[in-house]
Amino acid sequence: MHIRRQSDDAVIDPSNQQTIPMTNYRFGSWQVTINRQPRAKEDLARQYDAASRNWQQKIRRYGLAAAYRRSLMASGAVTALGKVGSQARVLDCGVGSGALSTALSSILSQSLNFCGIDLSAEMLARADVEMRQAGLAPDLRQADILSIPYNDATFDVVMAAHVLEHLPNPQLALNEMIRVLKPGGMLFVCLVRRSGFGAFIQMRWRTWAITERQGVAWLRACHLENIGCQPIRLGSCAGQASTAFWARRSSGPGRPPETASATEKHEGDA
Template sequence: MTSRRIGSWEVLISRRPLSSADLASRYDAVSGSWERTARRFQLEAAYQEPLLTSQVATVLKQVGPQARILDCGIGNGSLSIALDSILTGPVEYHGIDTSAEMLVQASSTMQHAGLRAHLKQADVLSLPYDDQSFDVVMAAHVLEHLPDPQRALKEMIRVLKPGGMVFVCVTRHSLFGVLVQFRWRTWAITEQQGVAWLHDCQLADVGYQPVYLGSCAGVASTAFWARRPQ
């Protein structure tokens, strides 16, 4: 929200985030071209470096082949595919998205990459899973779309097992970020905000790293991660 005083008047301008239904409709509309978008921004390569830094792979290796991963707002599966590329053993992938058409894209893209995922149409604000169900819960460019990102983060942590890790990428302040915000009505989340949210959720080993999204976007995102204490 911004405000400006004009004499005795104060003018307030606020931006309303898109509703879940509006987001689903918009992503349904762009789903057919999303694979090209992912390639243009080199999403799979972009996510690999912060995933390696976060030590998510180490956590999953300790759990073993029964490890379960939830990708919230899975899109075409780029984040899950990036994670799988740095793992040395099998894991079980689950994914949700509000867009039915994006789930079709995720199924196709992940199968092409050799991955099988359990996919559901659902909202990250109300995940259809029991408490403490997953070893890693992650989301790429989802939280900044929502009217209450912290509520979504808490819901992600609800389904995270003790000792498990949460990993999220969000749009940061940049010229490209402004374009994204204008197109999708997203928030630009600062490093300080992201770290504070994770600490407010009583998480440990909080870390973050800028994410480079290819030459046409530059350093337009930040990856955050943390562990749920045992």
């Protein structure tokens, strides 16, 4: 019997998803889909609390600091923040140990205002140490990315590294990130991509593994502009395990974010 794996973009609907899609196969006229329940927020926070002890070792092992710097430079975030000046504000959602924020700070020519949120109290404590050692004075809060504790249009850059893929509906988190982003501001996210190492992460953490076309479709559904993406190459044989995506919020009035359209959802794999 011929077994064909169906295009993942054609079967994943983030607007109607209560589980994390793992894989989908078609056997002739039969279709087999495997999903997993996402971790509850409390469970995810406990898991990251435990992981926080060795998180910096993983950051160094996979060369995340250098990988983040390369993608941030490619996105144009540094140039955009330079135009705003020292009053610019950056929000790191799911800040973890602060690796993405410190990577951005290391390639800026001036000090900015960094804020961060995370479900994990232990990760926030680690981020406070790491970011202060890097010369930052962050405002860190224990909070959910689905309910960001800041006012509308507060930040010039809103970013998240390997956070959205934990959620059954990443589109809701994107909408909330855009809510606190200033008109003309930049959204920057890193997502686990489909790869051998990505499959390991997907099984270990119950995350999505996301194609470039799928990620771009989600950003288009939010009516963002100047969308770009770039594979992130990690060390320690992980290869291109993630993708960086970036886009800008429109400077003028526009439609509010909504879930992906049928056309965008049915684009093929990258």
